[in-house]
Amino acid sequence: MANLKDIQRRITSVQSTQKITSAMKMVAAAKLRRAQDAIEAARPYAERMRATLDEVAASGLDGSHPLFEPHEEKKTLEVVVITSDRGLAGAFNANVIKAVEALVTERKNEFAAFSLTIVGKKAIDYFKRHRASQISEAREVGPHVNYLEAQQVARRLMARFEHGEVDEVVLVYSEFVSTMTQTPKISPLLPFAPEAAGEGEEEKLPYEIEPDAGKLLAVLVPKAVEIEVFRALLESQAGEHAARMTAMESATKNTQELIEALTLEFNRARQAAITSELVEIITGAQALD
Amino acid sequence: MSMDLIVVTPEGESFSEPVERVVLPGAEGDFGVLESHEKFLAPLKPGPMEITLPGGQIEWAAIAGGFAEVTGNQVVVLVDECFKAHEIDIAHAQHTKAEAESELKALLEDINEEDRRAALEDAVVRAGVQIEVHGRSHA
Numbered sequence: 001m002a003n004l005k006d007i008q009r010r011i012t013s014v015q016s017t018q019k020i021t022s023a024m025k026m027v028a029a030a031k032l033r034r035a036q037d038a039i040e041a042a043r044p045y046a047e048r049m050r051a052t053l054d055e056v057a058a059s060g061l062d063g064s065h066p067l068f069e070p071h072e073e074k075k076t077l078e079v080v081v082i083t084s085d086r087g088l089a090g091a092f093n094a095n096v097i098k099a100v101e102a103l104v105t106e107r108k109n110e111f112a113a114f115s116l117t118i119v120g121k122k123a124i125d126y127f128k129r130h131r132a133s134q135i136s137e138a139r140e141v142g143p144h145v146n147y148l149e150a151q152q153v154a155r156r157l158m159a160r161f162e163h164g165e166v167d168e169v170v171l172v173y174s175e176f177v178s179t180m181t182q183t184p185k186i187s188p189l190l191p192f193a194p195e196a197a198g199e200g201e202e203e204k205l206p207y208e209i210e211p212d213a214g215k216l217l218a219v220l221v222p223k224a225v226e227i228e229v230f231r232a233l234l235e236s237q238a239g240e241h242a243a244r245m246t247a248m249e250s251a252t253k254n255t256q257e258l259i260e261a262l263t264l265e266f267n268r269a270r271q272a273a274i275t276s277e278l279v280e281i282i283t284g285a286q287a288l289d
Numbered sequence: 290m291s292m293d294l295i296v297v298t299p300e301g302e303s304f305s306e307p308v309e310r311v312v313l314p315g316a317e318g319d320f321g322v323l324e325s326h327e328k329f330l331a332p333l334k335p336g337p338m339e340i341t342l343p344g345g346q347i348e349w350a351a352i353a354g355g356f357a358e359v360t361g362n363q364v365v366v367l368v369d370e371c372f373k374a375h376e377i378d379i380a381h382a383q384h385t386k387a388e389a390e391s392e393l394k395a396l397l398e399d400i401n402e403e404d405r406r407a408a409l410e411d412a413v414v415r416a417g418v419q420i421e422v423h424g425r426s427h428a
Contacts, residue, residue, distance in 0.1 A: 041301035048297060048367055052330070052358060147299040147369060156404050215316065219332035219356050223367075230299055 004273065007266045011259060018255035024088070025248035032179070032241035038145065039176070039234045046227050053224050056217065065221045067158060067192045071167040077111040078136070078157065078166040079103065080189065081127070082173035082232055083120035084240035085141050092174060092182060092243035093122040099184035100172050115166060117157065119233065136160075145237045150230035157229075158222055161190045173232040174239035180246060182239035187232075192225055291343050292324045292362040296352070296371045303371045304340075304350070311364055312339040313357050322357075322364050332356045333368065335414045337422045349374045351422040353415045370415065374426030377419045386416035 081100050083093040100123075104114055116131060118124050118138040127135055137156060142149070160166050169190040174182040294311050296304035312321045314336025335353040342348060355368030389412040396406055 038300070042299050044302055045297045045299045045367060048358075048365060052356075052367075056330075150299075151369065152404075152408055155407070159404055216330055216332055216356065219316070219354075223355065227299060 004266065004269050007262060007269060011262045011266065014255050014258050014262065018252055018259065021248045021251040021255060025245055025252060028241045028245035028248060032238060032245055035234065035238035035241050036176075039231075039238055042227075042231060042234055046231060049220075049224055049227055053220055056213070056220065065192075065217045066162050067190060067221050067225065070191045071164065074111055074167045076113045076115055076166045076168075077107060078115050078117060078160070078169040080117045080153070080157065080169060080171045080173075080229070080232075081119070081123045082141075082171070082236045083118075083123040084236065085121040086240075086244075087122060088247060089240055089244040090247035092240060093120070093126075095182075095184045096172060096174055097123060097126050099186060103170070103172065103186055111167070117153065119153065120236070141233070141237070145230070145233040147226075147230055150233050151226045154226040154229040155222070157190065158225055166190075171229070171232050173236045174243075176235045176238040176242060179242045182243055185235075187228075189225065189228055192221060292322075292326075292364060294340060294364050294366070296338075296350070296366045296368065298368055298371050304366075304373070307343055308340050308364075309343050309345070310341040313366065314338065314352070315357075322359055324362060326359050326364075328360050330356060330358050333366070335411075335418050337418060337425065338366070338371075349422045349426045351377060351415075351419040353418065354411075372419055372422070374422050377423045379420065379423045382416045382419040382423070386413055386420065389413045389416065 079100055081096065083096050087093065100116075114131075114134055115136045116127055116134050116138075117136055118127055119141055121140050124135075124138045124140070127138075137153070139149075139153070157166075157169050161169060168188070171185075171187050171189050173185060175185040176182055291307040291309055294304060294306060294308040295302065310321060310323050312319055313331075314334050316332040316334045319336070320331070333352065333355050335351075338350045338352050340348045340350065350371055350373045352366065352368045352372075353370040355366065358365045358367070389409045393406065393409045393413065396409070
C-alpha cells in the first residue's frame with residue numbers, strides 16, 4: 001500500500017502539470033484566433049492577384065516569363081519545408097518531416113540531387129542531423145509570420161531557379177483544414193503555372209497595359225510566387241497553434257483522469273489506515289476486558 | 290462624384306474610401322488617376338502616393354512594390370506595404386535606413402551576396418519613401 005504522503009505529493013505534481021497544459025491550451029487558442037485572422041487578411045490580396053494574373057495569362061498576350069518555363073534538364077529538386085519553431089504540438093511537425101522524406105524517396109529517380117530550404121526550428125533540428133549537406137537555407141519562423149520574410153525566402157528561390165541552380169521547387173507544409181485537422185501538403189511552386197494558362201480561348205484583356213505586358217508580368221509573377229510562400233507560412237502558423245491546442249486539450253484531459261485515479265487511491269489508502277487503526281484500538285480494548 | 294480607392298496588402302486591406310484623385314508612383318513615372326479613367330494595369334515602384342479626398346484634403350501614404358489596376362470608378366492598388374503618413378514610425382524608418390545603408394557599404398565588395406544586397410537596397414528605398422512621406426505630410 002502506497003504511502004499516503006507519496007500519493008498526496010503525486011496528486012500535487014499532476015495538478016501543477018495540468019495547470020501548465022491548460023494554460024498552454026488557452027494561449028494556443030488565442031494565438032490560433034490571431035493566426036486565422038491573418039489568413040483572412042491575406043485573402044483579398046491573394047484573390048485579386050490570382051484574378052489579375054489569370055486574366056493576363058488568359059489573354060494570351062506574350063505571356064512568357066522565365067518562372068513559367070519548365071527546365072528541360074532535371075538535376076536538382078528544391079524542397080521547401082515549413083514547420084514550427086516549437087514542439088508540444090502533437091504530430092504536427094513529425095507529419096511534415098515524414099512527408100518530406102516520402103517525397104524525396106518517391107522522386108529519387110527523377111532528380112540527381114535534392115536541396116532543402118527550411119523554415120522552422122523543428123525541421124532545422126531534424127535535417128541538421130539527417131541531411132545536413134543538403135540544406136541550402138534555414139531560418140526560424142519567429143513570433144509572427146510577416147510578408148517581408150516570405151518575400152525574402154521566395155526571392156532567393158526565384159533567383160536560384162532562374163540561374164538554373166534548381167530545376168523545380170515544391171513546398172511542403174501543413175495545411176490548416178480545421179482546428180482538428182492539419183494535413184501535410186505538397187504543392188509545386190516553380191515552375192509557376194497560372195491556372196488559366198495554355199488552354200481555353202484567348203480573350204482580349206479588357207485593359208490597357210502600361211508600359212507593356214512583359215514589364216507587368218515581371219512584377220506580377222514574382223508577387224504571385226511570394227504570396228504562395230506567404231500563404232503556406234500562414235497556414236502552417238495557424239496549423240501549429242491548432243495542433244498545440246488539441247494536444248494540450250487532450251493532455252489536460254489525461255491529467256484530469258490521472259488526478260481522479262490518484263484521488264481514489266488516496267481515499268482507499270486513507271480508509272485502510274483508519275480501518276487498521278480502529279482494529280488496533282478495538283483489539284487493545286478487548287484485551288483489557 | 291468620386292471613385293473608390295482600395296489599397297490591399299498581404300496583411301490586409303489598408304485603405305478603402307472614395308477619393309477625388311490619386312497620384313501613383315508608376316514604374317515608368319508618376320501618374321494621376323481621376324474618375325472614369327480608362328481601364329488599365331500598371332506596375333508600381335516604391336514611392337509616395339498622393340490621395341486627394343473628396344473635400345480637397347490631401348493625404349500621403351508610402352507604398353512599396355506592386356501594381357495598380359484601374360477599372361472604371363475603382364482603383365485597386367496591390368502592394369507589399371502601405372503606410373499612411375500618420376502610421377509611419379519615423380524613428381524606426383530612419384533607423385532601418387541607416388542600418389541597411391551601413392550594412393550595404395560593408396557588403397559592396399562581395400559579389401556572392403547579391404540577394405542580400407538587393408534586399409538591403411530595397412529596404413533603403415522603402416524606408417526612404419516613408420521618411421519622405423512623413424516629411425511631406427508635416428510640411
